[in-house]
Amino acid sequence: MRLKKEIPVIDQGDKLGFWGGKFGGNFVPETLKKPIEDLETLFNKLKKDKKFINERDKYFKNWVGSPTRFIKLENLTKHVGGAQIWSKVVSDANGGAHKIYNATVHCLLAKRSGKKIICGDTGAGYAGKMLSMAAKKFGLKCKIFMGAKDIQRQRPNVRAIKKNGAEVIPVYSGSQTLVDAVSECMRYWVANCDKVAMCVGSTVGPAVFVRICGWSTSQISRELKTQLFDEFGSIPKKLKLYNCVGGGSSSFGFWNEFMDYNKKQCEFIGVEAGGPAKSKKHAAPLTYGSKIGILHGAAQYVNQNTDGQIEETESISAGLDYPGISPLHCFLKDTKRARYTAASDEEALNAYKLVTKFEKLRPSLEPSHAFSVAIKESKRFSKDTVIVVNSCGDAYKDRGIIEKRLGKKYV
Amino acid sequence: MSNPISHAFKKAKKENRPALLTYTVAGDSSKKQSLEILKSISKKVDIIEIGIPHNTPVADGSQIQTSSYRAIKNGIKVNDIFNIVKNFKKFDNNKPIILMGYYNMIFQFGENVFLKNCKISGVNGLIVVDLPWPENKKFANKCKKKSIFFIQLLSPTTTKDRLKMIIKDSHEMIYFISMLSTTGGKLKVSSKEILSNYDKIKKINSKKNVVIGFGITEKTIKSLKKADGLVVGSAICKEITNSIKKRQNPVTNVYNVVNRLRNKIK
Numbered sequence: 100m101r102l103k104k105e106i107p108v109i110d111q112g113d114k115l116g117f118w119g120g121k122f123g124g125n126f127v128p129e130t131l132k133k134p135i136e137d138l139e140t141l142f143n144k145l146k147k148d149k150k151f152i153n154e155r156d157k158y159f160k161n162w163v164g165s166p167t168r169f170i171k172l173e174n175l176t177k178h179v180g181g182a183q184i185w186s187k188v189v190s191d192a193n194g195g196a197h198k199i200y201n202a203t204v205h206c207l208l209a210k211r212s213g214k215k216i217i218c219g220d221t222g223a224g225y226a227g228k229m230l231s232m233a234a235k236k237f238g239l240k241c242k243i244f245m246g247a248k249d250i251q252r253q254r255p256n257v258r259a260i261k262k263n264g265a266e267v268i269p270v271y272s273g274s275q276t277l278v279d280a281v282s283e284c285m286r287y288w289v290a291n292c293d294k295v296a297m298c299v300g301s302t303v304g305p306a307v308f309v310r311i312c313g314w315s316t317s318q319i320s321r322e323l324k325t326q327l328f329d330e331f332g333s334i335p336k337k338l339k340l341y342n343c344v345g346g347g348s349s350s351f352g353f354w355n356e357f358m359d360y361n362k363k364q365c366e367f368i369g370v371e372a373g374g375p376a377k378s379k380k381h382a383a384p385l386t387y388g389s390k391i392g393i394l395h396g397a398a399q400y401v402n403q404n405t406d407g408q409i410e411e412t413e414s415i416s417a418g419l420d421y422p423g424i425s426p427l428h429c430f431l432k433d434t435k436r437a438r439y440t441a442a443s444d445e446e447a448l449n450a451y452k453l454v455t456k457f458e459k460l461r462p463s464l465e466p467s468h469a470f471s472v473a474i475k476e477s478k479r480f481s482k483d484t485v486i487v488v489n490s491c492g493d494a495y496k497d498r499g500i501i502e503k504r505l506g507k508k509y510v
Numbered sequence: 511m512s513n514p515i516s517h518a519f520k521k522a523k524k525e526n527r528p529a530l531l532t533y534t535v536a537g538d539s540s541k542k543q544s545l546e547i548l549k550s551i552s553k554k555v556d557i558i559e560i561g562i563p564h565n566t567p568v569a570d571g572s573q574i575q576t577s578s579y580r581a582i583k584n585g586i587k588v589n590d591i592f593n594i595v596k597n598f599k600k601f602d603n604n605k606p607i608i609l610m611g612y613y614n615m616i617f618q619f620g621e622n623v624f625l626k627n628c629k630i631s632g633v634n635g636l637i638v639v640d641l642p643w644p645e646n647k648k649f650a651n652k653c654k655k656k657s658i659f660f661i662q663l664l665s666p667t668t669t670k671d672r673l674k675m676i677i678k679d680s681h682e683m684i685y686f687i688s689m690l691s692t693t694g695g696k697l698k699v700s701s702k703e704i705l706s707n708y709d710k711i712k713k714i715n716s717k718k719n720v721v722i723g724f725g726i727t728e729k730t731i732k733s734l735k736k737a738d739g740l741v742v743g744s745a746i747c748k749e750i751t752n753s754i755k756k757r758q759n760p761v762t763n764v765y766n767v768v769n770r771l772r773n774k775i776k
Contacts, residue, residue, distance in 0.1 A: 115645060126613055126640040128569040130690060133667040272575055273565060285568045290691045292667065393614040393640065394566060406587050407618035408565045 102434040104359045108351075108427060109310040116306030117398070119433060123426035125305045127396045131285075134292040139307045141212055146314060151211075155204060159318055162236065163199050166322035167191035169330070169487075174457035175474070182339070182480035184473065186460060187323050189349065190493040194229045196463070197349040197491045200315040202229035202298060206237040208311070209296035216291075218242040219298040220284040222249055222277030222345070223418030223465065224256025224496060226300030231265035239296075241265035244284040248275040249417045255496045274411045277345075277421050281395050301346025302425035305396035309426055316352025319489065324356045327485075335485040336364060341473040342489040343465045344369040344439065345382065345418050347425030349491040354437065362436060368476075369428060370469045372412075372419035373441035380413035383441040384424050385432050394423040400432075415444035415500060416464035418492065442471040448504055450474055451494070455509065463492035464500065514606040515634050515659055516682055518556040519719040519738060527775050528735055529556035531721055532768060533610065533743030535577040536560050536594055537586025538750055539760065544581070545594050546761050547750075551768040552602045559637070559741065562591055562611030569639050571694030573744035576751055588619055592631040599632035608635035608661065621649060625656050635659035637685060643676045654681065661685050666699075666707055677714050685741070686711060688724045688734075694744030697725035701733035708737055728767070732774045742771055 100119040103111055112118045116125050125135060145151040159165045168188040176184045189197045202219070209217050217239045221227030227243035234241035243260050247269045250257050260267055268287075273279040281299070288297040299308035302316075327334055340357065342350035350369050357365045371383030381387060384400040392401040394409055402410040402422040414420040431437040442450070447464055450471035455461055462470060466489060473488045480486070494501065502510045522529035532555050538544050548558060563578035563586060570578070595607055609628065616624045616638065628636070636653060638646065643662060650660035662680040664673060665687040677684065688704045689697065704722060711720050722734055723741030734740055749767050753760040 125642070125645065127642060128639055128665070128687075129642050129663040130569075130665040130667050130687060132642055132665075132672070133669060272572075272579070278566060282566050282568055286571070286692045289569055290695060293690060390618075393612070393617060395568065396640070403614070403618070405618065407615040408582060409614075 100430070100433050102358070102430070102436050108355065108358055108430070109313040112306055118426050118430040121391065122399055122429040123306045123309060123397045125396060126393045126398070127305050128289055130289050131292060131305070135305055135307055137212070138208070141208060142307060142311055145208070145211065155207065158203055159200070163193045163203060164191060165318065166326065169323060169326035172458050172460070175454060178457055179474055179477045181478040181482070182484035182486045183482065184477055185485060185487045186490045187319065187353065187487055188460065189319055189489055189491045190463070194225070194232050195493040195495065196225040196229065197316055197319060197352060198225040198229040198300065199233070200318050200352065201300070201312045201348060202226065202233040204311060204315040205230070205296065205298035206233040206239055209239055210237055212296060214294065214296040216240040216242065216295045217298055218244065218284055218287055218295055220244050220277065220280040220300050222246070222280065222300070222420060223416065223492070224249065224253040224260065225418060225492060227265070227267070228256045228259045230298050231260045231263035234265060235263045242268060242287070244268050244270055244280045244287065246270050246274070246276040246280045249277065249280070252500060253417050253496050254499065276412070277417065278409060278412070285395060301348040302351050302427050303346045303395055303397060303423060309397065312348050313351045313355065313427055316348050317355040319349065319352040320354060320356035323353070323487065334360065334365065337481070337484040338365045339368060339484065339486045340366070340489070341368045341370065341469045341486060343419060343469040343491070344371050344424065344428060345421050345465065347428045349489055351425060351427050353489045358436070367431070367437035368472065369437055369439040370472045371439060371441040372414035372416055372468060373443040374413040375415070376443040376445050378413050380411060381441065382412040382414045382420050382422065384422065385428060385439040386441040397426050399423045399426050399429050415447060416468065418465040419468065440472055442468040446471040451501070452505060452509060460490060461494040462490040463494045464497050465492050466490045513634055513657060513659055513682065514604055515557060515608070518606050522556050522739070528737050529721070529739035530554070530772055530775065531557045531559055531739055531741040532746055533559040533561055533741060534746055535563050535574065535581050536591040537563060537581035537584055538577040538747070539580050539754060540584050541586060541590050541594065543760060545597055547764050548598050549601050550761050550765045552605055554768045554772045557606045557608060557739065559608045559610050559743070560591065560595065562588065562609055562615050564612040564615055567612060569692055571692040571744060573694040573747040573751070577747040588615060592627045595631040595633055606634040607632060608637060609633050610637040611639065613638050613641040621652060625652055625658065628658055629656050633658060635661050635683065637661045637663065639663070643679060647679065650679065659683050663687060664711060666690060673711065674714055677711065677718060680718060683719045683721065684711065686720055686722050688722050691724055693724055695725055697730050701730065704734060705736060728770055728774065731771055735775050740775065
């Protein structure tokens with residue numbers, strides 16, 4: 100298995116949509132073959148179309164708000180001692196997280212295809228919130244599928260989705276979290292694919308959805324590259340990019356533009372959700388060596404039992420609480436381009452405490468996982484090492500959990 | 511030796527009626543009871559489909575999901591399913607059995623070991639919901655070598671060129687999904703429209719036995735009588751759920767439903 104240079108990773112899949120010959124693909128019911136093929140044709144055409152790219156950039160700039168800030172965390176750096184700790188504050192983006200990029204592109208595609216309704220899944224509620232925002236902006240009707248458990252624990256985002264005029268459809272099957280929301284959304288699309296466009300909320304699902312999402316979130320690394328040149332005059336000799344990994348959309352987008360750099364110069368560290376320290380359940384299939392299986396149309400490393408039933412996950416962060424992982428990350432792991440590890444619920448909470456104590460930054464529980472590992476490893480690096488953590492979500496949505504776990508003063 | 515599935519279609523044709531196919535989930539509501547249900551309906555059914563329950567089924571509606579979750583909760587494993595088939599075949603060796611499921615269950619078992627177990631237990635056909643053509647070519651060939659039919663699925667969204675290619679690669683039986691829906695959806699298109707799509711498939715190759723499934727209930731079955739075969743699944747799963755709710759015996763209740771279905775297409 101080899102990662103090629105000078106070809107975007109999203110385009111390195113084979114004819115059937117497999118990366119490295121075994122990750123991804125299209126394990127879908129026959130009914131979805133045609134709509135997926137149509138979407139593929141449309142996307143392949145438009146991603147080469149200058150007019151479309153200009154349109155995308157216009158919305159990214161004026162509506163999403165680009166670039167998001169790239170800041171040095173001076174106090175945290177001093178406190179930790181070791182490498183310089185920086186952050187790309189992607190939560191500056193309209194709506195408060197990176198999910199806006201994928202949502203915007205999917206709505207633009209839906210418009211081009213003539214569909215008037217768009218459906219999507221959500222875990223933390225960000226993908227749903229952003230899709231409802233973008234749908235409103237582009238005049239599309241919107242349906243959001245969300246696990247009943249997630250509706251309970253991410254209320255601020257649920258309110259936002261409804262305020263944008265979208266319908267929230269609670270999913271009561273299985274573990275009532277993201278995995279079930281994605282299944283239910285796909286089922287809805289199976290039954291309505293003639294009139295409805297589907298947006299998969301991360302770099303997961305059938306191959307074309309993985310590609311569209313990766314293409315969209317790559318905006319993050321395009322901005323960062325320019326910002327690094329502005330700040331340092333070149334790409335730092337020792338650069339380390341930390342990102343949390345659930346489905347894998349923000350991390351892939353955070354790394355994409357740096358793919359061709361030698362990993363000694365530019366290392367990628369993906370942090371999965373390890374779950375509660377005392378629990379055996381987790382959402383870290385790459386860290387804990389889960390086997391390859393099929394989930395939501397794609398082959399990937401996935402938490403499952405020996406029979407092939409998908410296993411329930413557990414994580415304090417709804418956005419990372421997913422048993423599978425993007426085929427792109429499976430590919431980056433097996434080609435050894437990226438390194439993956441996990442942080443527990445408690446470690447993420449501690450990192451949140453530390454970051455908010457020293458900086459004017461409130462990373463949500465998802466990026467708090469990445470901060471946890473970045474802070475831990477930073478101590479052993481030299482001062483000329485540049486660590487960048489993608490703060491890809493804002494903690495506003497986590498108020499309830501943070502208050503309960505850490506007390507009111509941290510909200 | 512030809513496949514019993516072909517016999518079943520021939521027999522139904524001789525009697526001038528469509529073959530009746532039923533779908534129940536293995537292990538619903540328990541391993542023992544699901545076998546009892548199969549035994550009780552056997553005489554009224556031409557081909558038996560047994561679902562391999564999976565907990566992230568992307569093409570199944572709420573009825574089959576409920577049955578699947580119930581079966582998994584009650585501890586069903588893939589090996590138990592082969593035992594159910596084996597025991598059923600001891601009871602009625604000539605009745606064809608088709609296993610229907612999602613690819614991950616086969617993938618984890620190992621394609622070759624899975625097929626070997628199919629052969630030993632007496633499985634005659636396989637439907638893999640999320641392994642479409644052309645991805646399924648290799649596996650379909652492996653099935654053929656073991657004289658197990660790999661049953662291709664066709665849908666109203668399947669383009670004409672694709673229809674031709676899939677039919678060309680198909681074995682003797684084809685499954686046509688009546689409408690855009692998950693299983694158990696209400697029939698939202700007219701039977702006329704379904705049959706016109708069905709005719710298009712038959713026109714490409716009249717020798718293939720084409721069954722229609724999705725949305726078929728006691729109410730709708732008669733209107734589609736002209737097909738080679740008709741599959742009823744969710745309506746039966748729903749009956750099991752209702753029987754449990756009402757504390758009645760699912761075995762007799764399911765038998766009654768199947769009996770009525772059969773009488774409607776006599």
